[in-house]
Amino acid sequence: xxxxxxxxxxxxxxxxxxxxxxxxxxxxxxxxxxxxxxxxxxxxxxxxxxxxxxxxxxxxxxxx
Numbered sequence: 228x229x230x231x232x233x234x235x236x237x238x239x240x241x242x243x244x245x246x247x248x249x250x251x252x253x254x255x256x257x258x259x260x261x262x263x264x265x266x267x268x269x270x271x272x273x274x275x276x277x278x279x280x281x282x283x284x285x286x287x288x289x290x291x
Contacts, residue, residue, distance in 0.1 A: 232277060236270050239273075240270070243262055243265075247259045247262055
């Protein structure tokens with residue numbers, strides 16, 4: 228995983244955290260939870276893509 232990916236994940240976390248706090252303070256707990264879940268899904272999709280690339284590389288290295 229390169230440093231750019233780490234910064235992207237951190238940026239998503241920061242944005243989700245800020246939105247979560249704004250929504251909670253305005254009495255929208257359900258939307259805050261949905262925002263958190265959406266952020267988690269975005270990060271997981273980013274990681275799954277990287278893991279897929281890793282497996283593709285491993286397959287090509289070992290000629291599988």
